[in-house]
Amino acid sequence: MRTVQGVRSSRGESGTWDASLTGDVDAFVDIFDLHHNRVYRHALRLTANVHDAEDVTAAAFLELWRRRRSVRVVDGSVLPWLIVTATNLSRNLVRGLHRYRALIATLPRAEVADSAADIAVERIEEERIGEEVRQALGALSSADAALLALTMFEHYSPAQAAAALGISDGAARTRLHRARSRMATALGRSLVGDCETTTKEEPR
């Protein structure tokens, strides 16, 4: 089960987030620096290319600020909320990004040599789940995909995932069971075994 990581200040993520809510710029940047690569890697699992994943990550953090008053903090961390939001944005690029499209379009990106790009692609392939899994996740509802992502890839417990989505623990377990069954139909039994292994660690 994931535990909350510290940030560079001594107040921990929970205190840093509280400071962000008061308009503390440095605190919000700390939150960004703490989580942006994890959100990006998660977006890469769900989108077709690097640029889409970057766009999703940008939109997730802009949404984190815009909706900061209603963000669900799980065990002191906003990462579960970011993962859920990135999941929704990845599945609904047109709607999710339209608010920020013009802004994101002005952000520069590195131009890398072809050989360096190949290196990057190799790393992405090592990090990414297969195309089959991405398509299988795409066939689930947003909430079910987020539940699976939080528990299967980010190793949160069902209770923590439920808190991130604002649903009851029992509802999360029921939905997880159904979502795993659908994934099993799409991918075979092995992945389902992985899911079960992961969630056995959950606290009761």
Add this chain to the structure above:
Amino acid sequence: MTMLEMDPVFTAALREVLVATVDDTPRVRRRWRWRLGAGMFVGSTLIAGGAALATGLFSPPGAPIDTPIGNVVTVTHTGPATIDLGPPPARATDLSLTLTCLTVGTFDFPNGSSMSCDAADLSHPPPDDQEASEVVQLTPGKDSVTIDTSANASWTLQAMYVNQVTTPWGTNARGQTYGVQNQKGTPDLIAVVVDQGKTQGYVKAAELNCAAGGNVETPAQALAWDKASENRNISIPVYESDGTTVIGTFIIGHATGPNARTVPFSSLSLDCSATGNGPAVNGP
């Protein structure tokens, strides 16, 4: 294996935008309340800069601009439908579509993209989570737009012909192009926002690329570059559009620990001008 990380240039620019957004939010609100309360209607430069950035209105050269042509057609419908928009005006290049879901459902746009709304989306105040916009290229001879959805899904569509022009990059006295990256490629000077959103300027594409490790050519160089970057950020100058007047710095990197330091690009012996040479991996 080195963990995959987001493009450092994009990350640095996004960090600046977030800083500007956070920094402006409370002050904008307070000032507006105060000014409106005093019966005044004045936009300060702070508000103009912050609001423009936050809403994406900052449009340096090279950004696309959509100019509306003709009337807005608004239609509310349940189920799939094809809406006749009439013939496009002569200068129209694209169609701007804004779709609002009124019920739960998935709604497919003409270009293959789609939006979906669930009960949670509908529970929020409109239009935050019920609206999607898309600009689609016109198809010659086609004067209608089709929204595909299930029979009981309701929606409202606003459609408008627009003329989309990708503004040209600027060119300074030294012949350098400046603006944002677009489908034409990268200008010599790339637009950035720094100083908590208060400064809009340009960085040299060559310096930006080099400072981001753009000349890394082999896996060994990539690993060495990553290791050197663990505790090092690199600052590059931000210029006016003339490419010579320095007005700020743009910092690339994510080093934040106690050993983190920011070094100026000029202090690194990076040779990014010649192809085939990887960048030096150790800074001072």
